[in-house]
Amino acid sequence: MGILSWIIVGLIAGLLAKFIMPGRDPGGVLVTMLIGIVGAVIGGFLVGIFIPGDLISGINVTTIIVATLGAIVLLAIYRWFAGRSARTV
Numbered sequence: 001m002g003i004l005s006w007i008i009v010g011l012i013a014g015l016l017a018k019f020i021m022p023g024r025d026p027g028g029v030l031v032t033m034l035i036g037i038v039g040a041v042i043g044g045f046l047v048g049i050f051i052p053g054d055l056i057s058g059i060n061v062t063t064i065i066v067a068t069l070g071a072i073v074l075l076a077i078y079r080w081f082a083g084r085s086a087r088t089v
Contacts, residue, residue, distance in 0.1 A: 005059055006044060006067070010037030013067035017075050020068070035078055036071040043070020 014036020018029065043066045 003041075005063075006041050007037055009044075009059055009063050009067045010040030010071070012036075012064055013040045013043075013071040016064070016068045017071035020072060021075055021079075023079075031078075032075065035074050036067070039069075039071030039074035040067030041070075042074065043067050046070075 011033055014033035017036055017039070018032045040063075044063065047066050
């Protein structure tokens with residue numbers, strides 16, 4: 001799947017991750033969408049490595065699920081690090 005497809009899927013995943021994990025994020029919705037894009041790329045890359053075949057191709061339910069899971073993991077890590085730095089300052 002091309003990078004433009006992953007960006008589109010990442011934007012969808014970022015919105016879904018924000019819906020699944022509501023709350024105030026440092027940086028707001030824009031940062032959450034960027035985290036969704038990065039999470040989608042990382043999630044797609046990891047699934048492509050560990051699961052052989054053409055599972056991750058095109059914009060479909062499977063790619064959106066993988067991208068959303070990647071975005072949720074990355075958003076949780078981001079919130080954890082942002083929360084730690086806010087408490088120490």
